[in-house]
Amino acid sequence: MSVEQLKDKSETDYNIEELAEELTNGPDWLTDQRRNSQKVFNDTPVPRRGLHLWRYTDPYQFLFNREKMTETEVSANHASVEKTAVSQFKENNTSCLAIDLSGREIKISGAENFQKDGLVVSSLSRAVTSHPELVEKYLYQLVGNKTGKFEAMNGALWHDGVFIYLPDGKQLEKPLHILHDAGRENSSSFPRVLIVVGKNSELTVIDEYSGGSTDSEKGISYSNGVVEIFGEQDSRTRYVFLQRQASAIKSYYTYRSQIERGASMLTIALSFGGALTKQNFGITLNGPGAESTIYGLLFGTDRQHFDNHTIHQHSAGQTRSDIKFKVVLRDKSVSAYTGLIRIEHDAKTCEAYQENRNLLLNKGTRAETIPELEILNEDVSCSHGATIGPIDPDMVFYLTSRGLSKSEAVRTIVSGFVADILKLLPDDLKQRISGFVEQRLENI
Amino acid sequence: MTERKPLFEFKNVHVKVDETEVVNGVSLKIYPGETHAIMGPNGSGKSSLANALMGNPSYTITKGEVYLDGENMLEMEPDKRSLAGLFLAFQYPLPIPGVTVANFLRSAVKARRAKDDDMSDFRKTLKAEMDGLSIDHPFAARYLNDGFSGGEKKRIEILQLAMLKPKMALLDETDSGLDIDALKIVAQGINRFHSDKNGILLITHYQRMLNYVKPDFVHVMMRGKFVKEGGPGLAMELEEKGYEWVEQETAQKVEV
Numbered sequence: 249m250s251v252e253q254l255k256d257k258s259e260t261d262y263n264i265e266e267l268a269e270e271l272t273n274g275p276d277w278l279t280d281q282r283r284n285s286q287k288v289f290n291d292t293p294v295p296r297r298g299l300h301l302w303r304y305t306d307p308y309q310f311l312f313n314r315e316k317m318t319e320t321e322v323s324a325n326h327a328s329v330e331k332t333a334v335s336q337f338k339e340n341n342t343s344c345l346a347i348d349l350s351g352r353e354i355k356i357s358g359a360e361n362f363q364k365d366g367l368v369v370s371s372l373s374r375a376v377t378s379h380p381e382l383v384e385k386y387l388y389q390l391v392g393n394k395t396g397k398f399e400a401m402n403g404a405l406w407h408d409g410v411f412i413y414l415p416d417g418k419q420l421e422k423p424l425h426i427l428h429d430a431g432r433e434n435s436s437s438f439p440r441v442l443i444v445v446g447k448n449s450e451l452t453v454i455d456e457y458s459g460g461s462t463d464s465e466k467g468i469s470y471s472n473g474v475v476e477i478f479g480e481q482d483s484r485t486r487y488v489f490l491q492r493q494a495s496a497i498k499s500y501y502t503y504r505s506q507i508e509r510g511a512s513m514l515t516i517a518l519s520f521g522g523a524l525t526k527q528n529f530g531i532t533l534n535g536p537g538a539e540s541t542i543y544g545l546l547f548g549t550d551r552q553h554f555d556n557h558t559i560h561q562h563s564a565g566q567t568r569s570d571i572k573f574k575v576v577l578r579d580k581s582v583s584a585y586t587g588l589i590r591i592e593h594d595a596k597t598c599e600a601y602q603e604n605r606n607l608l609l610n611k612g613t614r615a616e617t618i619p620e621l622e623i624l625n626e627d628v629s630c631s632h633g634a635t636i637g638p639i640d641p642d643m644v645f646y647l648t649s650r651g652l653s654k655s656e657a658v659r660t661i662v663s664g665f666v667a668d669i670l671k672l673l674p675d676d677l678k679q680r681i682s683g684f685v686e687q688r689l690e691n692i
Numbered sequence: 693m694t695e696r697k698p699l700f701e702f703k704n705v706h707v708k709v710d711e712t713e714v715v716n717g718v719s720l721k722i723y724p725g726e727t728h729a730i731m732g733p734n735g736s737g738k739s740s741l742a743n744a745l746m747g748n749p750s751y752t753i754t755k756g757e758v759y760l761d762g763e764n765m766l767e768m769e770p771d772k773r774s775l776a777g778l779f780l781a782f783q784y785p786l787p788i789p790g791v792t793v794a795n796f797l798r799s800a801v802k803a804r805r806a807k808d809d810d811m812s813d814f815r816k817t818l819k820a821e822m823d824g825l826s827i828d829h830p831f832a833a834r835y836l837n838d839g840f841s842g843g844e845k846k847r848i849e850i851l852q853l854a855m856l857k858p859k860m861a862l863l864d865e866t867d868s869g870l871d872i873d874a875l876k877i878v879a880q881g882i883n884r885f886h887s888d889k890n891g892i893l894l895i896t897h898y899q900r901m902l903n904y905v906k907p908d909f910v911h912v913m914m915r916g917k918f919v920k921e922g923g924p925g926l927a928m929e930l931e932e933k934g935y936e937w938v939e940q941e942t943a944q945k946v947e948v
């Protein structure tokens with residue numbers, strides 16, 4: 249199904265029909281949320297091209313004909329990806345592993361070891377009955393049917409997802425790993441993750457998105473995902489988002505988190521895969537002393553298209569946010585980055601920093617950077633900066649003058665460019681990610 | 693007796709930067725074991741010459757020849773010149789964020805060895821050379837020149853010299869930015885490196901450095917040309933009389 253075919257259709261062709269029966273199972277509040285989302289999706293026009301956040305990406309790319317989509321088996325490389333995840337778990341690099349097969353099946357390992365701490369790692373569908381108050385209290389609260397048309401699409405159609413709850417005063421030493429598989433060509437998936445980190449608790453989550461079509465001739469696959477994370481008072485959360493999907497998938501992801509008084513949140517967003525990826529990372533600093541840091545890294549090759557947004561929403565005073573978003577592009581890949589810092593009128597003495605750096609490895613790549621500041625009071629310290637350009641030829645000369653070949657010099661400089669982000673990752677993940685980076689620097 | 697061959701030689705070299713000729717025909721022969729110094733006022737083309745000899749693509753050699761040990765340098769990219777034994781210690785070493793001193797040096801040393809050569813001696817050698825230059829070991833884990841002080845950068849340049857052991861070292865103002873003690877340490881490092889097999893071409897503004905690293909010849913460069921040559925005494929004379937004196941002298945020569 250090509251984009252052109254999609255465009256020929258009228259918008260009503262993309263209506264979400266009556267919800268499938270399995271989606272209306274569960275409590276009434278959930279069915280209501282789904283029905284509302286369905287209605288919002290159907291009633292909301294497709295965002296017009298050129299409007300805010302849609303300047304660089306065609307929204308029709310994320311609409312697809314549901315009837316043509318199948319519920320496929322797992323993706324071609326899933327077996328090997330799952331094997332890696334399982335061995336990481338068995339080697340004790342991760343504490344728990346949740347495998348999400350396009351929302352059709354959620355497999356959890358390791359949660360039982362932490363039951364005494366009250367840790368819950370479960371499929372969302374089970375959590376709805378096992379922890380009804382918790383799920384109802386948090387689900388749809390950060391990303392609901394008011395967030396936007398595509399978020400409503402997920403809200404109506406998510407099949408199953410992953411629920412993580414860490415009660416107050418607990419620390420999980422090793423990261424918890426979620427692995428989502430998007431299926432094969434002509435498949436669609438709607439991953440959904442809900443994470444609640446209790447007061448004064450500490451949690452690291454690696455949220456990995458894999459799979460999808462490997463061949464656009466055979467068919468595209470689609471993924472539309474939502475992540476909601478709550479960091480309660482004085483909690484410390486590290487969240488690694490890893491998108492390493494196959495080459496013929498179109499993905500739309502919305503991630504929102506809200507952190508309360510004294511809580512800290514480190515978000516590391518790593519993007520390598522997909523044909524077309526739109527990602528929106530938003531964090532609300534909701535209590536004094538809250539601190540959020542986002543490190544972004546994306547590496548585009550071939551004709552990959554990335555469109556990223558970040559939002560740091562300072563709703564409370566004495567909050568601090570920092571963003572470093574790094575982009576490396578080669579071949580004919582493109583990236584657009586829009587970074588919004590919003591500081592409310594009553595949120596005094598905030599600090600907010602934002603930096604977007606784009607390294608273009610050859611002509612033919614394109615990067616855009618759009619800083620947005622909505623600062624409604626004067627008592628803040630705020631800075632933003634952006635750079636777009638090729639590797640400094642003087643750096644290359646310095647390294648080649650010591651005997652490194654030109655391509656080795658380029659690889660060294662790019663590895664250096666991403667080093668401050670990789671440094672933050674656990675060792676085993678760091679190795680995998682530097683592997684992805686090295687792979688993308690082959691034959692440079 | 694066999695004829696003595698120069699280790700490093702350049703003939704009638706012209707260098708262009710941004711369409712401007714900044715070096716207008718300079719020649720020099722350096723024999724094994726020799727130390728030469730180039731002195732000259734700011735902007736006279738010393739760094740441009742050094743960069744062009746090393747193959748910096750911003751500095752085009754429009755005319756002339758350059759040989760190291762009989763090999764034509766102008767046919768080689770900078771990395772090949774380096775592997776052939778040429779080295780330039782930069783006047784302003786560039787920061788390379790995210791690349792540690794140790795990893796960088798490991799790659800540079802590895803480039804000189806056979807593919808599957810054992811590198812297990814590397815750490816030990818690096819530590820020994822760092823000790824020799826009074827560089828604290830944690831520096832090995834720092835990002836190359838990133839946030840280094842002026843003097844620290846210069847020491848790390850000489851550390852690179854010590855690790856790579858080139859045949860011919862071009863040292864561009866390695867003395868500037870160094871305090872009195874550091875100057876001595878760096879000069880000792882250069883002298884440890886120096887042997888009767890290799891050559892040194894030292895660019896400097898100050899006699900002070902030449903007290904430690906003794907030149908066999910001093911060349912004065914002005915406006916892109918070598919205008920005067922002498923022994924170590926010339927540097928002293930320059931210190932005393934300044935470049936104006938050379939200028940007057942050469943002007944007189946032209947008149948004659």
Ligand SMILES: Nc1ncnc2c1ncn2[C@@H]1O[C@H](COP(=O)(O)OP(=O)(O)OP(=O)(O)O)[C@@H](O)[C@H]1O
Pocket residue numbers: 709710714732733734735736737738739740741750783
């Ligand atoms: N990369 C460059 N781009 C433009 N002009 C340059 C560049 N490098 C050198 N020049 C110019 O070439 C001339 C010679 O500069 P060079 O740096 O070679 O002088 P120098 O003798 O090393 O001076 P100093 O003693 O101050 O280090 C100067 O006029 C300088 O402005």
Ligand SMILES: [Mg+2]
Pocket residue numbers: 738739740783864865
């Ligand atoms: Mg100079």
